[in-house]
Amino acid sequence: MSIVRKIILGYVVIIFIPVIVFGIYYYNQIYGNLTHQLVDGRQKILEQAYSNLRADMVRIESIHRLLQYNPYVTDYLDGMYESESESVYAYLRYISPLFTQSMFVNSEIESIMIYKRKDEVFPIAKQFLDKDDIDPALRPVIDHLKPGSGIWIRQADGQSEPSFIYYQDIYNNYITEKIGLLEIRISHEMIRKFYEAAGAGNHWSALLFSEEGDLLFSTGRHSTADNRALMELIAGRDADGYFITRKSIVNQLYIEDLGVRVVVTGQVEDVFQTVRRKEMFLIAAIVVLLVVLSVIYYFLASTIAKRILRLARHMRTIRDDNLKVMINRQDNQDEIGFLTSTYNAMIQRMDELINNVHRAEILNKEAAYKVLQAQIKPHFLYNTLETIRMLAEANNDKEVADISYWFGRLMRYSLSSQKDDTVLRSEIETVMFYLNIHKMRVRDRLDYQFEIVAQADKIQCPRFMLQPLVENSVIHGLSVLRPVQIKLLVEEIDGYVRIVIADNGAGIPMDKLEGIQTLLTRGLDAKAIQSDEGGLGLYNVSERIKAFYGGESRLEIESERGKGTTLTLFLLKKAVSVT
Known part of the structure; x- marks a missing residue:
């Protein structure tokens, strides 16, 4: 037809x-x-x-x-x-x-x-x-x-x-x-x-x-x-x-x-x-x-x-051996005329590009081979860290052994090819290893406390949901000279699983806090994100929990200059349990 x-x-x-x-x-x-x-x-x-x-x-x-x-x-x-x-x-x-x-x-x-x-x-x-x-x-x-x-x-x-x-x-x-x-x-x-x-x-x-x-x-x-x-x-x-x-x-x-x-x-x-x-x-x-x-x-x-x-x-x-341009009998400058002229330009370029395609394929194969050579297998990294831990224990160097163990667990959790979701207990253990490494580094300047009053091993959650929030508390908390305390609370209340991460750090200025709150409630602001990496991390976590749990699940932030910051996750309870 x-x-x-x-x-x-x-x-x-x-x-x-x-x-x-x-x-x-x-x-x-x-x-x-x-x-x-x-x-x-x-x-x-x-x-x-x-x-x-x-x-x-x-x-x-x-x-x-x-x-x-x-x-x-x-x-x-x-x-x-x-x-x-x-x-x-x-x-x-x-x-x-x-x-x-x-x-x-x-x-x-x-x-x-x-x-x-x-x-x-x-x-x-x-x-x-x-x-x-x-x-x-x-x-x-x-x-x-x-x-x-x-x-x-x-x-x-x-x-x-x-x-x-x-x-x-x-x-x-x-x-x-x-x-x-x-x-x-x-x-x-x-x-x-x-x-x-x-x-x-x-x-x-x-x-x-x-x-x-x-x-x-x-x-x-x-x-x-x-x-x-x-x-x-x-x-x-x-x-x-x-x-x-x-x-x-x-x-x-x-x-x-x-x-x-x-x-x-x-x-x-x-x-x-x-x-x-x-x-x-x-x-x-x-x-x-x-x-x-x-x-x-x-x-x-x-x-x-x-x-x-x-x-x-x-x-x-049109074939590989027949790349003649089309003769346009009508000099119309409308969309079809533009399409015809563009088509003729494309034919003229095809002769130049047809050979470049083969050369590009060869270059791509070489690049892929070099990338393959530069890759480090994850299990090789795990074995190396385990060897360091064993040597430290053999030399009675408990601190090196502990930090090697914690770092190895973090890397295994990060590089493992598991699916994108896990249970809340694994997230909490990962956060604990992360804080252990920082405490080994800053000693008495960092203290943390976990209070888990929910069945964390039966609550499904996306991977790396808590680590960016705890990292935000560590970075902004250690910016003050006084010791930093980080508290993590997990509880079930009013149909939600409520997770609170609080610190007594420097707090967030009011204008910056309002920008982050607006970002979390109303949507993405490219300028605000480009100038604030913390805001980008909070926004990513907020969008992930909304997509994962749906409903009224959300991330809320409260802060007071000089007194600290509190991040609160509300996860819809009917969507978090696993069998």
């Missing part, structure tokens, strides 16, 4: 098809997210509308308290007035204003009536009725009202919005006897305001269902089949929440006090009609744009590919 066809095929497979697929997928994702955001927002609107409705209901229910704790009302219902004139006077003077004020403040109320339970109480047909006038169908519910609580009852004629009636008993002054039953009839205005607050209108319809799932009222113009399908959808779902189908968006809320379920629904096509039109326009624009860009890309790719093909054909003819 030619490069032109590969470019075209690559464009279709790698760019054209993925762009179309991704565009459709991305749009569907946005469309789905937008749908869920819309439905979730409308659910919150529905819940807020219910909160407002509940506040109106509480406000209406508070009329009972106004009447219950009014002595004129309770005295009247309890038969305290002996004559009809006293009853009429108390009603006109004190009781009737309460009814008028309550209905004026609460515009949703159609009527307020009280059914008296005592026969001797004088009836006033407008507001005070006899208990026998209560609807017989409601008596089983009303007679079992709990003290201090009322009940909302729904009434519907199937043609308009249902109305609601609130009932609650009124007791005498001692709250020992029922003397009346308060009835507050609410107009359709309250539930109509609730529909408007819930967002019913335009493309949204509000439906009211009973607890049994029967449709009580609908604000939209839905067919019987549509209503039946919606009832089947919500039948097996929770009364609160929302859901989305292929055609409908449904928000619902159960109003426990009224015993109804409110459903606000809209058709997806109606709600997102504008979005769908933009979708078709977007898809058409993407297709047209891709077609135009494809044609432009084809001509551009063809122009470039022809020049590359000429260069490729010339490259196929």
